[in-house]
Amino acid sequence: MERAFTPLECLLPAAALRACADGGANRLYHVTEGSQESFLPDYISGDFDSIQPEVKEYYKVKGCELIETMDQDLTDFTKCLQILQKKIEKKGLQIDVIVTLGGLGGRFDQTMASVETLFHAANITPSPVIVIQECSLIYLLQPGKHRLRVDTGLEGSWCGLIPIGNPCESVTTTGLRWNLTNQVLKFGTLVSTSNTYDNSGIVTIETDKPLLWTMAIKR
Amino acid sequence: MERAFTPLECLLPAGNLKFCLLILNQPFNKGHFHCLWSRAALRACADGGANRLYHVTEGSQESFLPDYISGDFDSIQPEVKEYYKVKGCELIETMDQDLTDFTKCLQILQKKIEKKGLQIDVIVTLGGLGGRFDQTMASVETLFHAANITPSPVIVIQECSLIYLLQPGKHRLRVDTGLEGSWCGLIPIGNPCESVTTTGLRWNLTNQVLKFGTLVSTSNTYDNSGIVTIETDKPLLWTMAIKR
Numbered sequence: 001m002e003r004a005f006t007p008l009e010c011l012l013p014a015a016a017l018r019a020c021a022d023g024g025a026n027r028l029y030h031v032t033e034g035s036q037e038s039f040l041p042d043y044i045s046g047d048f049d050s051i052q053p054e055v056k057e058y059y060k061v062k063g064c065e066l067i068e069t070m071d072q073d074l075t076d077f078t079k080c081l082q083i084l085q086k087k088i089e090k091k092g093l094q095i096d097v098i099v100t101l102g103g104l105g106g107r108f109d110q111t112m113a114s115v116e117t118l119f120h121a122a123n124i125t126p127s128p129v130i131v132i133q134e135c136s137l138i139y140l141l142q143p144g145k146h147r148l149r150v151d152t153g154l155e156g157s158w159c160g161l162i163p164i165g166n167p168c169e170s171v172t173t174t175g176l177r178w179n180l181t182n183q184v185l186k187f188g189t190l191v192s193t194s195n196t197y198d199n200s201g202i203v204t205i206e207t208d209k210p211l212l213w214t215m216a217i218k219r
Numbered sequence: 220m221e222r223a224f225t226p227l228e229c230l231l232p233a234g235n236l237k238f239c240l241l242i243l244n245q246p247f248n249k250g251h252f253h254c255l256w257s258r259a260a261l262r263a264c265a266d267g268g269a270n271r272l273y274h275v276t277e278g279s280q281e282s283f284l285p286d287y288i289s290g291d292f293d294s295i296q297p298e299v300k301e302y303y304k305v306k307g308c309e310l311i312e313t314m315d316q317d318l319t320d321f322t323k324c325l326q327i328l329q330k331k332i333e334k335k336g337l338q339i340d341v342i343v344t345l346g347g348l349g350g351r352f353d354q355t356m357a358s359v360e361t362l363f364h365a366a367n368i369t370p371s372p373v374i375v376i377q378e379c380s381l382i383y384l385l386q387p388g389k390h391r392l393r394v395d396t397g398l399e400g401s402w403c404g405l406i407p408i409g410n411p412c413e414s415v416t417t418t419g420l421r422w423n424l425t426n427q428v429l430k431f432g433t434l435v436s437t438s439n440t441y442d443n444s445g446i447v448t449i450e451t452d453k454p455l456l457w458t459m460a461i462k463r
Contacts, residue, residue, distance in 0.1 A: 108458045109406070116432070187408060214353050
């Protein structure tokens, strides 16, 4: 069975639910300066050690749900995802993808924490979860076959396959400039970076272990 | 046998540390740059790293000439390449497509270290952790290869982050230079680690598994001892904050 997905389709407008993980609320507040009222999240969750007091107060007064989550073993991102899935189920929504904005820049440990959350996401939600920041997107491919459409016109030039967390014994691709055929992907042996596309507009990937897909978003 | 290392020693203004500087094609902190450039034994740029060097030294490029620039030269701007060529910098074209510019630059660096008979304590790489996610991962990949290229520790620094790949065994890191920021982490990036034991962290590990999907140590911090010890059965990536 093949999983079909168009990673950049989400950059077309219309979110069904919107949430902030802790300090993500600061980012939202500042990026919507002057019209915060028109950009109210459905909820803000986290241990609230990053959210600025005035930001927290603003959204509270505006009626946004504030959900404090004290579990120290899980990141704010993971906890926010858990809450999101509960709300999706409660509202009976059909969701094609969960889009995460931010998470790939700044602190290296937090970039890695974002990747860790993608590993947990498979047990939290059946929806694909992607992380986008500036010109990069990441998406964790579960073992099996995948078919990615890369013809939205929003794809940048580079892409890659990163065996983060575990070696992959057998990876096969089509649609890339440098394809793989039953190849090992492993840090210290081979990692696919600075790859690109052929002209087919489709990339297929078959992997025996979880494998991180990454791609450029055109500016 | 324990490997002792002080990751941020290279950023201390004084001292006898002998290190080489390698510049990659990503934005980096001007303060770090100047601190490192003046005291480096050898200085190199990997391809587009030369663009970064050229721009960060605007107005006085002449005082900041690298020993060599290597790569497949698909990123270096023509005027930048011409400038350094005219100034007598060695330009080394490396066409191997299976290795990144960073890896190839490191190979050349090690040859020069050996040729000159230099004693080198650490190889410091500036840039490599920001911007394109695939290139950040390529930097990590180079650290895996570095163990077979050079006996010197190789670190990568960009803005507020440092990464350093710990080989299997025992490590003792001094984290009392005063330049350490608050966070640190241990990332089992290429492979699960079956048994990791630490001291000196706020949340230590005892024979614990570190594995993506199970446990990854991020947003960790230090106790007040100024020392972190780590014992690992597999390669494990250490990451830490640099104070602004």
